[in-house]
Amino acid sequence: MICHLQKYLKQARIPLNPLTSRIRFHSSSENCSHIVSSSPIESYCSDGPRLDHHQVLCVDSPRLPDIDVIISKVHVGSSEDEVFQSLKQDHVCNAIQPSRYLVNKLIHRFKDDWKSALGIFRWAGSCPGYEHSSEIYEMMVDILGKVRQMDQMRALLEEMSKGHIVTLNTIAKVMRRFSGAGQWEDAVRTFDELGTFGLEKNTETMNLLLDTLCKEGKVELARSVFLELKSCIPPNAHTFNIFIHGWCKINRVDEAQWTIQEMKGHGCHPCVISYSTIIQSYCRQYNFSKVYELLDEMQAQGCPPNVVTYTTVMSYLAKSGDFEEAIRITEKMKIVGSKPDSRFFNCLIYTLGRASRVQEAVYVYQVEMPENGVAPDTSTFNTMITMFSHHGHHEKAFHVLEEMNKLEHCKPNVQTFHPLLKSCFKTGKTDECLSQLLDDMVNKHHLSLDITTYTLVIHGLCRANKCEWAYLLFKEMIGHDITPRYQTCRLILDEVKQKHMYDAAEKIEAVMKKL
């Protein structure tokens, strides 16, 4: 295996992405799924040898890309300073001159592991001849904000301010993260301090602040901020649409309707976005008579619905179970001459599938989409796969996956595989077919198995009387710090007891105690 690897390196001059990422995944909190038990046997011997590869790669391979050299020095669970020190004190890393491209890729790679990201960020920042761009600072600000490291985030903003590289985008990220963390005063303060960052308090930045507050449901706070600002900063249609969305989000459609009047009072015209937002709100209440009323009003106001409006209505009609009415939306669309897009088609395919009109769904996919110049996306394929699986056309579902694999731009995600995994269990193909799918997920598409996938597969295997394999996956799941559901533990516990696997039973019970 090792020899083969070196040969590969020398001959192909191709970075060892699949392998190195697997190695990385082994110790990463972000994605640790390389030892997925495609088969029980494989799982037993998955650890030791790979670490040897690791060493071989780092020591013997001069062509190992810089990014992988650095990744190999970053150990999960270390503090940002430990990461920083391990990079700083490593002579191989120190020979690397970081570029913004490299740092960008690294930070992106560790976007779910803020300590590693920050350690790398600090290391790169300390390298002579290198300076972080605003964009990289902003990524780091976002990463820190996401994990609520608000003081660290604030410190970065301060650094940026000193370097005069704060942009509107930085402010947007900082305000959104403050709002998201419930620190609304800090979001407002960031706006107040715009001048110190060399930026202006104007309609655009005010809208940004109002939007961050409204998106977090703090519409009333946004209102009071607005009332204070509006004498100096003129609102635009945008401003009111933000409020309409805010009110709708917290289910206060009356206030949203009232905002329409208010915007007219300010000489701003309600637009298709204003109405579509309110329509969605009525959709959520399944109040379709109001929806139709508003659709008519839009026409009357010279503001006809567009593809977004229609897709919204269609999707909620389908959700309400009224598939026929949902499909009829297509005709309304055709009459108005609104141009369909991929999200519209995905919704239509889904609806036709739910209405058991599979042939028509296939027709939309095969004929109407190409005719309208709309390319399928991951969601289209996922919808087709779900539909075929649901209607028992399992081989067709797998065929769609193959079609998808041929396309470069359209990669499968975890959702793509769920119906296919279910198909395996339904058709009893719980051997090669299932292991192949899991192997493809992890090793071909570098997807990490999430709680849903583990649950689905473990339950399926238990029902298929394959609890040894299920138990391997169960252990793997625990190893990846994914907490199993109570039901999953219960099910697998009963199964292993029946098979007299008392060791396993004990371990499962230990896990359950911690739930």
Place this chain on the structure above:
DNA sequence: GCGCCCTTAG
């Protein structure tokens, strides 16, 4: 149901 992406809407 939740988190992700993005953030004037699906």
